[in-house]
Amino acid sequence: MKQRAARTVSIALAVALSAGTVALAPAAQASEPKHGHEATRAALRALVEQGGLPGAAATVRDSHGSWFGRSGHADTSTGRKRSAGDHFRGASITKTFVATVLLQLEAEGRLSLDDTVEQWLPGLLRGNGHDGGEVTLRRLLNHTSGIPNYTDDPGFGFNAAGPGFPEHRYDTHTPEELVAIALRQPQRPGPENEPSYSNTNFIVAGMVIEKVTGRGYAQEITRRILRPLKLHGTSFPGTAPHMPKPHPVGYSRLHQDAPGAEIHDATEQNMTWLGAAGDVISTSGDLNRFQRALVKGHLLPPAQLKEMFEEVPAGHGVGYGLGVEFAQLSCGVKVVGKSGRTNGSLSAMVGTQDGEHQLTFNINGDWLRDSSLYIDVIEAEFCGKIPSWTDRKDRKDRKDRADRTPAVPRLG
Numbered sequence: 001m002k003q004r005a006a007r008t009v010s011i012a013l014a015v016a017l018s019a020g021t022v023a024l025a026p027a028a029q030a031s032e033p034k035h036g037h038e039a040t041r042a043a044l045r046a047l048v049e050q051g052g053l054p055g056a057a058a059t060v061r062d063s064h065g066s067w068f069g070r071s072g073h074a075d076t077s078t079g080r081k082r083s084a085g086d087h088f089r090g091a092s093i094t095k096t097f098v099a100t101v102l103l104q105l106e107a108e109g110r111l112s113l114d115d116t117v118e119q120w121l122p123g124l125l126r127g128n129g130h131d132g133g134e135v136t137l138r139r140l141l142n143h144t145s146g147i148p149n150y151t152d153d154p155g156f157g158f159n160a161a162g163p164g165f166p167e168h169r170y171d172t173h174t175p176e177e178l179v180a181i182a183l184r185q186p187q188r189p190g191p192e193n194e195p196s197y198s199n200t201n202f203i204v205a206g207m208v209i210e211k212v213t214g215r216g217y218a219q220e221i222t223r224r225i226l227r228p229l230k231l232h233g234t235s236f237p238g239t240a241p242h243m244p245k246p247h248p249v250g251y252s253r254l255h256q257d258a259p260g261a262e263i264h265d266a267t268e269q270n271m272t273w274l275g276a277a278g279d280v281i282s283t284s285g286d287l288n289r290f291q292r293a294l295v296k297g298h299l300l301p302p303a304q305l306k307e308m309f310e311e312v313p314a315g316h317g318v319g320y321g322l323g324v325e326f327a328q329l330s331c332g333v334k335v336v337g338k339s340g341r342t343n344g345s346l347s348a349m350v351g352t353q354d355g356e357h358q359l360t361f362n363i364n365g366d367w368l369r370d371s372s373l374y375i376d377v378i379e380a381e382f383c384g385k386i387p388s389w390t391d392r393k394d395r396k397d398r399k400d401r402a403d404r405t406p407a408v409p410r411l412g
Contacts, residue, residue, distance in 0.1 A: 047376070103322065151412055218236035229293055291337060
């Protein structure tokens with residue numbers, strides 16, 4: 001079977017539907033409920049039924065309260081349904097937590113985002129054209145560092161997320177090991193401020209947090225974010241491979257593209273292979289609460305929140321902030337958030353920048369037959385748009401837009 005390179009879901013895939021730049025819609029328009037979420041219900045159903053996925057669940061929070069929707073199953077062997085309290089692996093959504101802590105440390109005067117990696121981690125980024133003295137912490141967080149993505153390494157990807165996963169699912173990896181894998185590749189060429197997504201950036205960011213505070217990134221996130229916000233369903237498991245209950249089964253094709261690829265139960269896995277780039281476990285309710293608190297300014301002072309939302313354009317109506325991503329929807333609403341994919345799980349946490357409307361959804365499968373169906377869930381919630389799935393031209397147009405986005409589903 002053809003192996004697909006190990007890569008990470010970006011919100012760029014999820015919601016980049018237009019190449020133009022449109023201003024953020026007014027809060028009232030962006031947050032207006034969409035007729036009882038009928039469009040979102042229909043999009044979830046199509047995602048599962050037409051996308052060939054086991055199950056999906058979404059929680060919405062807006063000015064009218066919270067809403068939960070689901071389709072398919074948490075466990076296809078028993079018929080158990082998805083639930084609002086399901087825990088799932090959020091993968092790259094971890095990056096938003098890590099960036100928030102670094103910005104808090106800057107607000108406290110303990111570091112500057114204009115500090116270089118060499119200042120905090122001497123000698124880490126050297127050799128093969130790499131120079132830690134040229135990479136600032138800011139460039140780590142907005143993916144303009146040029147540091148290669150270690151999960152793109154074919155051998156590593158084969159074992160961590162490909163056919164070697166069943167044998168290596170309990171392997172433990174250190175941050176130093178992951179960075180060393182990335183540095184086997186030369187520095188990525190290109191303009192200094194051109195974003196290039198790399199999980200390695202956030203492995204290094206997690207190492208900086210530990211150097212500055214004397215505590216690991218998971219401890220600092222727990223102390224600074226999880227406890228104050230009472231995010232009781234959120235955790236960073238380290239080497240522990242198990243999931244807290246309730247949770248869906250995580251179904252994986254081991255990122256093989258061939259039709260009829262075998263499906264594996266990937267629920268248990270040692271997430272040190274992603275670490276600070278993607279090991280969070282959470283619930284949809286917790287992630288909505290976290291994002292709402294973040295964009296409302298409850299976790300960062302105005303200066304740092306402004307820094308987080310300084311957008312580096314990536315083309316096709318999308319861009320990178322610090323640990324977050326932006327995308328323009330077809331209806332003119334601009335959303336900010338993060339999405340992520342790991343073995344057996346694909347998730348998205350998105351919302352309006354005024355903090356009045358959030359959507360978090362999870363799929364307990366890691367493949368996308370038609371990426372436009374994933375996009376449709378976000379379009380449905382924020383635009384109230386029910387695509388004509390039976391209209392072949394409409395489906396082709398949406399799939400073409402998804403295929404043109406700058407990031408296809410990637411691991412992390």
